[in-house]
Amino acid sequence: MTRRKFLYYAAGLSAVGATALYARGMMGGVMGERGMEPSGMGAGMMGSNTLGAVNNFFNPLHIPPEIKGELRGGVRHYDFDIQEGYREFIRGLNTPTYGINGNYLGPTIRLKQGEEVSLNWQNNLGEATTMHGHGMHVPAIMDGGVHQIIEPGTKWSARYKVNQKACTNWYHPHMMGKTAEHVLMGLGGMIFIDDDESLNHPLPKRYGVDDIPLVIQDRSFASDGSFIYNKNMMTVMHGYHGDTLLVNGTVAPYLEVEANLLRLRLLNASNARVYNFAVAGVKNRLIASDNSFLERAESVGSVVLSPAERVEVVVDLRRVFAKKLYLVDRESGAKVLEIRVNKRAQVRSAIPSKLTTLETINLRKVAKKRRFVLETRGPGRLLINRKRMDPKRVDERIKVGEYEIWEVKNAPMGMGMMKMGMTHNFHMHAGHFRVIARDGSKRKVLPWERGYKDTVRLGVGERVTLLVKHSGYTDSQNPYMYHCHILEHEDAGMMGQFTVEDG
Numbered sequence: 001m002t003r004r005k006f007l008y009y010a011a012g013l014s015a016v017g018a019t020a021l022y023a024r025g026m027m028g029g030v031m032g033e034r035g036m037e038p039s040g041m042g043a044g045m046m047g048s049n050t051l052g053a054v055n056n057f058f059n060p061l062h063i064p065p066e067i068k069g070e071l072r073g074g075v076r077h078y079d080f081d082i083q084e085g086y087r088e089f090i091r092g093l094n095t096p097t098y099g100i101n102g103n104y105l106g107p108t109i110r111l112k113q114g115e116e117v118s119l120n121w122q123n124n125l126g127e128a129t130t131m132h133g134h135g136m137h138v139p140a141i142m143d144g145g146v147h148q149i150i151e152p153g154t155k156w157s158a159r160y161k162v163n164q165k166a167c168t169n170w171y172h173p174h175m176m177g178k179t180a181e182h183v184l185m186g187l188g189g190m191i192f193i194d195d196d197e198s199l200n201h202p203l204p205k206r207y208g209v210d211d212i213p214l215v216i217q218d219r220s221f222a223s224d225g226s227f228i229y230n231k232n233m234m235t236v237m238h239g240y241h242g243d244t245l246l247v248n249g250t251v252a253p254y255l256e257v258e259a260n261l262l263r264l265r266l267l268n269a270s271n272a273r274v275y276n277f278a279v280a281g282v283k284n285r286l287i288a289s290d291n292s293f294l295e296r297a298e299s300v301g302s303v304v305l306s307p308a309e310r311v312e313v314v315v316d317l318r319r320v321f322a323k324k325l326y327l328v329d330r331e332s333g334a335k336v337l338e339i340r341v342n343k344r345a346q347v348r349s350a351i352p353s354k355l356t357t358l359e360t361i362n363l364r365k366v367a368k369k370r371r372f373v374l375e376t377r378g379p380g381r382l383l384i385n386r387k388r389m390d391p392k393r394v395d396e397r398i399k400v401g402e403y404e405i406w407e408v409k410n411a412p413m414g415m416g417m418m419k420m421g422m423t424h425n426f427h428m429h430a431g432h433f434r435v436i437a438r439d440g441s442k443r444k445v446l447p448w449e450r451g452y453k454d455t456v457r458l459g460v461g462e463r464v465t466l467l468v469k470h471s472g473y474t475d476s477q478n479p480y481m482y483h484c485h486i487l488e489h490e491d492a493g494m495m496g497q498f499t500v501e502d503g
C-alpha cells in the first residue's frame with residue numbers, strides 16, 4: 001500500500017467512525033476493519049440487489065450547472081471538455097472519475113425547439129469515446145452512436161436543428177464495448193428541451209429551485225475510494241449493481257425547497273438497476289414520459305424506471321412546511337433524497353389541465369410489422385433476433401414516414417413452466433414510439449408509458465407492442481442503433497442497427 005493510499009484509507013476510516021450509521025449504510029455493511037477488498041466480490045459484484053440504507057442525509061444535493069450556449073453566426077454553440085479527474089464522494093477519499101466540464105457528470109444542456117445548435121465535444125481523456133444524445137431526434141451522423149468516435153485529443157460536433165417536443169433527455173457515451181465503464185466513471189448529463197408550449201405552462205420552471213434534475217445512479221466504492229467494477233460473467237449477466245446511491249453525484253443528499261409545487265425530473269442513469277420511485281407522504285402527479293408531456297397529469301403511487309428512462313413528477317408541498325419528505329425507491333426500500341420543506345413559496349405555479357396534444361393512435365395506417373426477441377443464449381451471449389451486434393451490419397431498413405408496429409419480447413431462458421431470465425429494456429434511437437400494449441393488453445400499459453418514449457422496460461417473458469414512426473433524416477449509409485439499455489448487456493452485443501431511408 002502506498003503512503004498516499006494509506007492516508008486516504010485512514011482518513012476514510014476516521015470519517016466512517018464519526019458517522020457510523022452513514023458508513024454502514026454507505027457500504028452496505030461490507031466495509032469492515034480492513035475495508036472492502038479492492039479486487040474483491042462486494043455486494044455489487046454479485047448482481048445482488050443490496051443497497052445500503054441511508055438515514056442521515058448531510059450533503060446538499062449538487063445541482064449541475066445549466067448551460068444555455070452562446071450564439072455564434074446564428075448557431076447556438078455549447079462547448080464541452082470531457083476530462084479525467086477526482087471527486088470526493090466520501091469524506092477523505094478521492095475517487096478517480098471522468099466528467100464533462102468538471103470531475104463527475106456534466107452540465108444540464110438547455111435547448112429550445114427550432115434552434116440551430118452545435119454541441120462541441122473535446123475529448124481530453126486518454127481513450128476514445130463517443131457522446132450520444134439520448135432521445136434526440138437528429139441525423140444519424142449527429143447521433144453520437146458507435147460510429148461517431150471521438151479520438152483522444154480531438155473534437156467532434158453534433159450540429160442540428162432542435163426538432164422535437166419539450167422533454168427531458170440526456171447524453172452519455174456509446175462506445176462499443178465500453179459504454180458501461182464510461183458511464184460508470186461519470187460521463188453523462190441531462191438535456192432539457194423547451195418549446196413554446198412548455199415555456200407558457202404555469203408549471204414550476206425555476207431550474208434548481210422548483211424544477212430539479214435528478215440523475216440517479218448506484219456505485220460501489222473500494223477502500224481507496226475508487227469505484228469497484230469487475231466485468232466478470234456475473235456482472236455481464238445481471239448488470240452492475242452498486243451498494244450506494246448517488247443523486248447528481250451526491251451521496252446521502254438533501255434538498256431545501258419552498259412549500260410550493262416541486263417538479264422533479266427523474267433520470268435512471270444507472271448501468272442496470274431498476275427503481276420504483278415515489279415521494280412518500282404526498283400525491284405524486286406524473287406529467288411527462290421520456291420524450292413528451294402526457295396529455296394530462298396523472299396521479300401515480302410510484303413509477304418504475306429501468307436504465308435510461310425518464311419521468312417528470314410534480315408534488316404539492318404547500319401544506320407541508322417545516323417537514324421532511326423522502327424520495328424513496330420502493331424496489332429496494334432505500335431512501336434516495338431528503339426533501340426539506342423550509343422556505344416560503346416565492347411564486348405561484350400550477351399544473352395545467354391540458355399539458356400537450358399527442359397524435360391520435362390509428363393502427364389502420366400501419367405499413368409493416370417487425371419483431372425483436374431479446375434473449376440470453378448461454379453465458380455472455382446476449383442477442384437480439386439471435387444476432388450479436390456487428391457495426392458493419394445493418395439489421396433493419398426502415399422507410400421514412402411510415403407507421404410500423406415493433407413487437408419486442410424478452411424471451412425467458414429455460415424450459416417449461418419455469419420462466420427464468422433477467423429484466424431487459426429496449427431503446428430505439430432517433431424516433432419516438434408509443435407503447436400500444438404490454439403482453440397484448442392495452443390495460444397493462446403503465447401511466448408513464450402513455451406519452452412518447454424511447455426506452456421501455458421488459459420483465460422476464462414480457463412483450464411490448466410499440467407504434468413506431470421515423471420522420472425525416474434519411475441516410476442509407478449511416479445507421480442508428482436499437483439495444484438493451486442495461487449497459488453490460490449492450491456492451492455484450494445486445495444491440496442492432498437500422499437505417500431510415502427514402503421510400
Ligand SMILES: [Cu+2]
Pocket residue numbers: 423424425484485486489490494
Ligand atoms: Cu438487457
